[in-house]
Amino acid sequence: MPIDAIIVAAGRGTRLGGALPKQYLPLGSRTIVARAVDAFLDHPVIRDVVVVIAEGDEERLGAALADRPRAVRVVHGGETRQASVARGLDALPAADPAAGVMVHDAARPFVSAAVIDRVAAALAQSAAVIPAVPVADTLKRVDGSEVVATVDRSALVQVQTPQGFHVAALRAAHAAARESATDDAGLVEAQGGRVTTVPGERTNFKITTEDDLAVARASLLEVPVVGHGFDVHRLEKGGPMIIGGLVLDVPMRLQGHSDADVALHAITDALFGAIGDGDIGHHFPPSDEAWRGAASDRFLAYAADRVRKAGGRIVHIDLTIMCERPKIGPVREAMRARIAEIVAVPVTAVSVKATTTERLGFTGRGEGIAAQATATVLRSME
Incomplete structure (x- = not known):
């Protein structure tokens, strides 16, 4: 039959x-x-x-x-x-x-x-x-x-x-x-x-x-996978600065093809890394004029969506910003809230930390800002 x-x-x-x-x-x-x-x-x-x-x-x-x-x-x-x-x-x-x-x-x-x-x-x-x-x-x-x-x-x-x-x-x-x-x-x-x-x-x-x-x-069999992201952008005079999804009224800014949000770029790469999906340059190449001046929250939201489409659930993001200035402490909670909003996770799932390099290296000399991030994703490994 x-x-x-x-x-x-x-x-x-x-x-x-x-x-x-x-x-x-x-x-x-x-x-x-x-x-x-x-x-x-x-x-x-x-x-x-x-x-x-x-x-x-x-x-x-x-x-x-x-x-x-x-x-x-x-x-x-x-x-x-x-x-x-x-x-x-x-x-x-x-x-x-x-x-x-x-x-x-x-x-x-x-x-x-x-x-x-x-x-x-x-x-x-x-x-x-x-x-x-x-x-x-x-x-x-x-x-x-x-x-x-x-x-x-x-x-x-x-x-x-x-x-x-x-x-x-x-x-x-x-x-x-x-x-x-x-x-x-x-x-x-x-x-x-x-x-x-x-x-x-x-x-x-x-x-x-x-x-x-x-x-x-x-x-379902879900296992935790961890992705790592790292990014650096040079500092130049003039403002405002866009970092961690926030616009800071400071007399310096980050150089880059997009809005150069070093913090969001690091998180974006961490999310791509968790699902083995290339990196930010693969998805948004700096040679493409379509991304000139683009807001980095678009990149991060896209990466989060790719994680979900791959069957993953974002359970934690840990971000560390390395710079002498601006001071991150006063805007830490606002930054956590903004990142959580972009990625669509509870704010408790986002950690933001800042550190200096004791005036050593390019960050210590105030030439640039570095950021590194890890993203923990629960993913079905069927």
């Missing part, structure tokens, strides 16, 4: 909150939706993959799957999950009624090949198959905050996806549906169809809340 897959990714993830729909959030080195799609693209029993998305999410999905050589078909979803699945069904070959289809939620990124195997095998005997796991917790019926009764859980299971169907059976169930259902098997049940279960896996959970997302991220 040829089997296609429909990945439902048209929801907005309102229970999780945030401006970005949850399926496009990073989860280690991949996004949530990419992990779900990968499982089916990589499985030998799956012939074709249809991804159902909301209108306007084309670029997001394209970016999430940019490194996948095998293409997916993309269709726009409807107002409800049920409508979105129906549109996915419409995208399947109409002349192949003997085919099977699996419907999977994009918010279940950890579906295993073994679960897909079990659903596919059961489709040889049943027109509707769902993975399920026993209910492990004691269940209570409540009225408000008061417990009314304990519920017998012996005959209860938690249902997962992918749910597998003969295409003809699922199309008929959708066509006959008079009420909405929380899953496609419910539509088949409503028409008197027989639904069978296969063992699911507790790791195949759905990301719905912040707690779920935290558990998903904690389940």
